[in-house]
Amino acid sequence: MEALLLGAGLLLGAYVLVYYNLVKAPLCRGIASLRGRTAVVTGANSGIGKMTALELARRGARVVLACRSRERGEAAAFDLRQESGNNEVIFMTLDLASLASVRAFATAFLSSEPRLDVLIHNAGISSCGRTREPFNLLLRVNHIGPFLLTQLLLSRLKTCAPSRVVVVSSAAHRRGCLDFTRLNHPVVGWQQELRAYADSKLANILFVRELATQLEGTGITCYAAHPGPVNSELFLRHVPGWLCPLLRPLAWLVLRTPRGGAQTPLYCALQEGIEPLSGRYFANCRVEEVPPAARDDRAAHRLWEASKRLARLGPGEEAEPGEDSQPEDAGSPSSLSTPHPEEPTVSELYPSPQSSPDLSKVTCRSQIKAEPETPTC
């Protein structure tokens, strides 16, 4: 009996440790209001993306849910309007596996939406499922599609600066290793898929790093966010049906809720005072160091060039600072000093000094440039 009690006590203690160190997510405490601002969240019909979009809508943003399924996207928009009490939640079609769909989304968005203040690349896949493509589908959905979308929307982000781009990455990047000679090779079998997932999440971090360099001085900042281990459909949807009844309760016990997973992406989108950390990787609502492969500036630049080719980015499509073909009523950079009456000022958007992060203990991105000889992985 005593041994049983001791065993139960140990198990409970172990769970409390796991819960407080892994499961419980620190909350994003930024109090920015987003009234008058527009946010795009990709893959917002489920999981982390849906909870991210909900919080943005609660803060008054116009939120565009960019999802591949009309049915799931419309249903999510309906739920979010109900839950947030904000009618400005709309659905637009975006399939990141298709470059044509990314372009069509960008064209539709730019012609109908005058503002873009926050772009959150949340959509992602961990497996190709039954799909067989002649290219690396995981890299396409998790990195190339978001890369192209960012390029096509950059001019609007610049016009609305200060604006932010958040890429939902993963701690799995630590296992990533980019082989530039096989970047776009089709992925076959679960082992290759696991590897390709980690590679694509490393690509997210290198992309954000290079993007921050290219956007210096534009007022757009960008961040890579790890949501933590989250109880979503990301991996479970690919598990054999007979395993699900076993795995679901376990996942419920040891993984974060999607709402918990949304906290770090939200922190990167909303927290005031983190602009000097543009280009960095965040987890648990704080900046974290990444391994050498993820802070290799040469690899980041090489990936950028390779991504331009894989996204078939035309010569005139890489946005230059200041260029935009937006409708007349979009905010212009000069509107920062004389904001639209009902729009928040910069300090209203990122207002509270007492909740600003302590930047004194972190290295600025530019201070941790990798040694030239550092291998990619």
Ligand SMILES: NC(=O)c1ccc[n+]([C@@H]2O[C@H](COP(=O)([O-])OP(=O)(O)OC[C@H]3O[C@@H](n4cnc5c(N)ncnc54)[C@H](OP(=O)(O)O)[C@@H]3O)[C@@H](O)[C@H]2O)c1
């Ligand atoms: N869950 C975790 O433990 C974890 C950990 C680290 C990082 N992450 C990252 O967090 C992000 C969100 O994942 P989640 O856990 O919330 O998973 P999820 O519930 O499976 O959500 C993924 C979302 O991406 C969408 N999506 C998939 N393929 C798409 C495509 N081709 N075009 C447009 N949208 C597409 C999905 O739409 P459908 O519903 O139509 O499939 C879904 O809305 C991912 O980037 C993932 O890598 C998750």
